[in-house]
Amino acid sequence: MTDRFQAVLISRDEDKNQSVDMVELTEDDLMEGDVTVAVEATTVNYKDGLAITGKAPVVRRFPLVPGIDFAGTVTRTSHAGWKEGDRVILNGWGVGETHYGAYAARARVNGDWLVPLPEGMSARDAMAVGTAGYTAMLCVMALERHGITSARGPVVVTGAAGGVGSVAVALLAGLGHHVIASTGRPAEADYLKGLGAAEIIARDELSGPAKPLGKERWAGGVDAVGSHTLANVLSMTSYGGAVAACGLAQGMDLPASVAPFILRGVSLLGVDSVMAPKELRLEAWRRIATELDHAKLAALSTLVPFGDVISAAADIVEGRIRGRVVVEMP
Ligand code: NDP
Incomplete structure (x- = not known):
């Protein structure tokens, strides 16, 4: 697969100066994993803000595609738990910290890290929650x-x-x-x-x-x-x-x-979300899907284009973001 897609990439020079760029990658550039996902929506969390601004040592390998969570559709899998077309969510597990993350149109991850997108929830809704x-x-x-x-x-x-x-x-x-x-x-x-x-x-x-x-x-x-x-x-x-x-x-x-x-x-x-066991994640997402008022979710979230993700990351660490930011992939 040689199709090129947009991604955010954090790099460091020999003097440990960090730079953040919009680049083009192919699936060959992604890291190891048994499930490839077409990322439909992602978001900007405080930790993503810290990673992109370099304000705290969130990123632990360079270069790195940041983005700690996404929702999307499985395009390729050798994991027994998933098939092509499955709709999934990923939160944490070091994605966007040590493993290439959500700020790219494709992500390749360990299938054990994924949970199903709850019935009736869109990728955008899932990332409004994030x-x-x-x-x-x-x-x-x-x-x-x-x-x-x-x-x-x-x-x-x-x-x-x-x-x-x-x-x-x-x-x-x-x-x-x-x-x-x-x-x-x-x-x-x-x-x-x-x-x-x-x-x-x-x-x-x-x-x-x-x-x-x-x-x-x-x-x-x-x-x-x-x-x-x-x-x-x-x-x-x-x-x-x-x-x-x-x-x-x-x-x-x-x-x-x-x-x-x-x-x-x-x-x-x-409370830790990154390494939380799967049963807890499934229960949390099941309850979010049934208990979080849809009108309130809409009221607390703002949609931004992928091109604005770097500036939104700077805004969140400055306390300028209200509620949640949803990033739609191009
Ligand atoms: P946000 O930036 O959206 O929210 C943080 C809020 O904290 C701000 O909106 C502001 O609220 C308040 N705040 C900001 N700076 C200060 C300050 N100096 N003193 C007091 N209050 C301040 O971030 P998130 O909601 O995404 O994340 C919140 C925190 O939770 C972060 O520290 C994040 O790292 C952590 N987190 C931890 C997780 C885990 O697994 N344990 C998972 C997700 C997040 P207001 O304007 O209303 O005062």
């Missing part, structure tokens, strides 16, 4: 495993106007929770209320140094921000509550005290 939204569902499932029902009290979502945050607000509100959305963008209050937030609080309320224990304000939370924000969220979680932590938009540190854990029995639930 890894950020699938991670939001993993956070909701972690809270549920810990018994955080809507009857226990409010839940807080940090980085609420971002990708993980927007989907988390929509999912939790859909499940009947009283959602407190924390955002640094007061202009997005109506947007967040449209997704189902009952209350909006300013990012500043949570972003400074935390006291060991604060007033009990919520039974649980989804935190996409880390650092002081997560420390504050923990310190304000009520007795026996739990917080699902998945992100580091403020920082990777956690300047917290053990007080919430040892005095209030609060639990900190770590």
Whole structure:
């Protein structure tokens, strides 16, 4: 197969200076794998922003096609679980970090990494959810495993106007929770209320140094921000509550005290989407397909052409993207 297709390629020179270019590749240029997929839609996650801007060491081999998730159709397979024409989703597994990723019209991957596109969901819808939204569902499932029902009290979502945050607000509100959305963008209050937030609080309320224990304000939370924000969220979680932590938009540190854990029995639930086992992925995508309100998904996502993916990646690390960005392949 010698058909040429467009791709984003991250390269490094001998002085470790990174460059990002739109190039043309053929299938012969792709890395090893037993399934080839025609990528129909992809997206821009925070991690893609870090990879393309080089702000954090996400890319661990050069050159590399970035893009940590895609949806598309199987064009070639020697994997027992897939046949030509199957519609699939990929999230994580090092794709876009160590393995050529989604920002190309074709991807070749290990078939074990794929999950089926849920019935009735388009590739574009799946990428409106993307890894950020699938991670939001993993956070909701972690809270549920810990018994955080809507009857226990409010839940807080940090980085609420971002990708993980927007989907988390929509999912939790859909499940009947009283959602407190924390955002640094007061202009997005109506947007967040449209997704189902009952209350909006300013990012500043949570972003400074935390006291060991604060007033009990919520039974649980989804935190996409880390650092002081997560420390504050923990310190304000009520007795026996739990917080699902998945992100580091403020920082990777956690300047917290053990007080919430040892005095209030609060639990900190770590959530990883990259290496999550297949059963968890299947359950997350099944629930997204049935529980995420379609109108809210449309409201929280914006379509951008493939040619804009590099600038969108820069925008996401600057906090300029609202909700989710869907990238349609040419
Ligand atoms: P987004 O950029 O879309 O959302 C992050 C949001 O965090 C922003 O929109 C903003 O929300 C808030 N924010 C940004 N900078 C700061 C800051 N300095 N202090 C406080 N809040 C800030 O990214 P995603 O939703 O795609 O990802 C969110 C986080 O989750 C990232 O750190 C990402 O790496 C992580 N992640 C982790 C996964 C995992 O497997 N564990 C999977 C997917 C994502 P607002 O404007 O509303 O304040």
